[in-house]
Amino acid sequence: MSNISNLEQLASQVRRDILRMVHAVNSGHPGGSMGCTEFFIALYKELMDHDPSFNMDGNNEDVFFLSNGHISPVFYSVLARSGYFPVEELKTFRKINTRLQGHPTTHEHLPGVRIASGSLGQGMSVAIGAALSKRRNKDSKLIYSLHGDGELQEGQIWEATLFASANKVDNYIATIDVNRQQIDGPTDEVMAMGSIRQKFEAFGWEVMDIQEGNDMQAVMTGMQKAKTLTGKGKPICVLLHTEMGYGVDFMQGTHHWHGKAPNDDQLANALGQLEESIGDY
Amino acid sequence: MSATITSKLHTFSDKEQKDTRSGFGLAMDYLGETNPKVMAMCADLTGSLKLNDFAENHPERFVQCGIAEANMIGMAAGLTIGGQIPFATTFANFATGRVYDQIRQSVAYSGKNVKIAASHAGITLGEDGATHQILEDIGLMQMLPGMVVINPCDHNQTYAATLATAAYEGPVYLRFGRPKVPNFTSKDDTFEIGKGILMNEGTDVSIIATGHLVWQSILAAKELEKKGISCEIINIHTIKPLDNELILQSVAKTGKVLVAEEHQRLGGLGSAVAQLLAEQAPTPMRFVAVNDSFGESGTPAQLMLKYGLDSSDVVKAVESF
Numbered sequence: 001m002s003n004i005s006n007l008e009q010l011a012s013q014v015r016r017d018i019l020r021m022v023h024a025v026n027s028g029h030p031g032g033s034m035g036c037t038e039f040f041i042a043l044y045k046e047l048m049d050h051d052p053s054f055n056m057d058g059n060n061e062d063v064f065f066l067s068n069g070h071i072s073p074v075f076y077s078v079l080a081r082s083g084y085f086p087v088e089e090l091k092t093f094r095k096i097n098t099r100l101q102g103h104p105t106t107h108e109h110l111p112g113v114r115i116a117s118g119s120l121g122q123g124m125s126v127a128i129g130a131a132l133s134k135r136r137n138k139d140s141k142l143i144y145s146l147h148g149d150g151e152l153q154e155g156q157i158w159e160a161t162l163f164a165s166a167n168k169v170d171n172y173i174a175t176i177d178v179n180r181q182q183i184d185g186p187t188d189e190v191m192a193m194g195s196i197r198q199k200f201e202a203f204g205w206e207v208m209d210i211q212e213g214n215d216m217q218a219v220m221t222g223m224q225k226a227k228t229l230t231g232k233g234k235p236i237c238v239l240l241h242t243e244m245g246y247g248v249d250f251m252q253g254t255h256h257w258h259g260k261a262p263n264d265d266q267l268a269n270a271l272g273q274l275e276e277s278i279g280d281y
Numbered sequence: 282m283s284a285t286i287t288s289k290l291h292t293f294s295d296k297e298q299k300d301t302r303s304g305f306g307l308a309m310d311y312l313g314e315t316n317p318k319v320m321a322m323c324a325d326l327t328g329s330l331k332l333n334d335f336a337e338n339h340p341e342r343f344v345q346c347g348i349a350e351a352n353m354i355g356m357a358a359g360l361t362i363g364g365q366i367p368f369a370t371t372f373a374n375f376a377t378g379r380v381y382d383q384i385r386q387s388v389a390y391s392g393k394n395v396k397i398a399a400s401h402a403g404i405t406l407g408e409d410g411a412t413h414q415i416l417e418d419i420g421l422m423q424m425l426p427g428m429v430v431i432n433p434c435d436h437n438q439t440y441a442a443t444l445a446t447a448a449y450e451g452p453v454y455l456r457f458g459r460p461k462v463p464n465f466t467s468k469d470d471t472f473e474i475g476k477g478i479l480m481n482e483g484t485d486v487s488i489i490a491t492g493h494l495v496w497q498s499i500l501a502a503k504e505l506e507k508k509g510i511s512c513e514i515i516n517i518h519t520i521k522p523l524d525n526e527l528i529l530q531s532v533a534k535t536g537k538v539l540v541a542e543e544h545q546r547l548g549g550l551g552s553a554v555a556q557l558l559a560e561q562a563p564t565p566m567r568f569v570a571v572n573d574s575f576g577e578s579g580t581p582a583q584l585m586l587k588y589g590l591d592s593s594d595v596v597k598a599v600e601s602f
Contacts, residue, residue: 056362057362057363057364058362058363059363059364063362065359105390105391106390106391106392107390107391107392114362115358115359115362115387115391115393116386116387116390116391117386118386119382119385119386121351122351122355122382122383122386122387123355124355125351125352125353125354125355125356125358125359125383125387126355126356126358126359126362126387127359128352128355128356128359129355129356129357129358129359129360129361129362129367130359130360130362130363131359132344132356132359132360132365133359133360133361133362133363133364133365134363136320136341136342136360136363136365137363137364139363155351156351156352156355156383159347159349159351159352160349160352160355160356162347162349163346163347163349163352163356166347
């Protein structure tokens with residue numbers, strides 16, 4: 001079996017985790033989580049040089065920041081299935097006394113999380129700070145971050161993009177999940193985004209697209225290419241084109257599952273479309 | 282005309298006039314020499330924050346953020362990952378109110394070792410007017426779980442507070458001011474975060490003061506002494522964590538408390554002390570602070586007088602017991 005098909009099987013399992021987690025507490029954000037599943041798996045299973053024994057400073061390893069913290073289910077599932085904490089712990093998601101808070105936090109000391117996120121627009125600044133810290137420590141590893149396309153409506157993002165190019169922060173890859181959906185509807189209806197590529201280019205970034213953001217091979221190849229663009233004096237922006245709710249027919253491509261959990265019947269239907277490849281938690 | 286005041290414990294003089302922010306700048310340059318982890322960040326106010334020496338002597342550890350404070354706070358949080366000790370600096374208004382959510386989520390809730398160093402706090406910023414005169418920052422910052430809040434009284438104490446802030450592990454809000462004020466504490470005074478300093482022993486009333494109001498309280502105590510009222514003065518440089526023990530000891534002796542601060546009455550040191558005393562030792566209190574009002578343009582001295590923060594206001598408040 002090729003490595004890609006192993007990763008695809010894992011993607012199916014991660015999507016099962018996401019749906020079962022949000023179903024159990026009747027809350028959370030499955031849509032964006034399912035859309036970004038391939039990205040997280042590519043990052044944690046292949047692309048990043050990282051240590052699941054986890055230390056906060058992340059010296060001499062690649063470091064990832066999730067800025068759109070509401071897609072915590074995919075983050076938690078992939079962290080657990082990469083060895084950061086027991087997979088069993090996924091069942092505590094959003095429940096009292098859990099380390100798996102609704103939005104990720106360092107406060108409960110969950111391995112793998114280095115910053116709280118949830119209030120949008122802050123993660124790029126944090127990532128740039130961490131990139132400067134690596135530069136200062138003469139640490140040649142990379143910083144990665146993920147942001148929603150709707151999140152780009154936050155002003156702080158543009159403060160950060162301006163800083164990053166002006167200061168040639170080139171050990172950093174920011175990925176934008178371009179699913180063109182946000183809570184209230186399609187991004188073009190809520191707040192017309194225009195060309196995200198042209199915006200980042202105008203701010204002095206190197207921009208590349210991954211058109212098939214839910215194709216494991218395409219994500220892998222695209223992110224490998226992004227890595228080769230680092231170290232050339234510009235911050236890197238990857239426009240990752242995904243479908244919200246990918247993997248389940250009735251959830252795919254709509255904003256309706258941005259922040260809504262499936263009911264019992266919907267869960268059964270959805271799980272019927274996703275192979276239990278590794279084993280549910 | 283300069284004043285020399287001898288208290289039961291110290292002699293204070295206003296002969297030397299210095300701004301507190303210069304104490305910060307001097308300490309930062311020293312930290313630049315002595316602690317390679319310390320970094321300075323500024324949002325287009327390098328000169329105002331007295332960071333020119335740091336920026337010139339340690340350019341590799343100086344981050345010019347431009348006029349983008351939210352990004353500065355977020356980057357400061359990121360810099361701690363990997364072990365840097367960033368001081369994010371600007372005017373107090375832009376260092377707190379403007380970036381409250383960034384401080385709340387990326388710094389305080391995330392438990393990051395970020396130092397927010399804010400100059401031009403309070404009404405003594407002067408001529409720029411109310412847009413820049415934040416009088417709510419102590420309240421905003423002390424409400425955040427885990428945030429240490431420090432408001433030194435003069436140049437020397439600001440220098441010491443800056444060194445202590447760098448040595449402390451965890452988020453700190455360090456607040457200081459713009460105008461030249463008496464530099465009356467000694468360079469040799471010990472500074473310990475969370476430990477107030479007894480400036481004068483007295484028996485009739487405890488004056489608990491912070492920042493620029495410490496000197497005003499010393500002037501007031503001299504006046505009140507002439508009228509036969511003996512004031513104990515406590516210099517609370519750390520508003521959070523508050524030195525409960527020192528305050529309770531003093532109050533047990535005097536039975537009356539006046540709190541003086543360059544801040545709104547609501548939410549500042551006065552509120553913190555009132556909360557402590559209401560629970561542990563209910564005591565009659567008076568407050569010298571700005572009373573639910575914005576400031577305006579004027580000289581620092583004019584504004585202190587107009588907004589009730591002058592030594593004469595401390596005298597009146599004590600006499601009202």
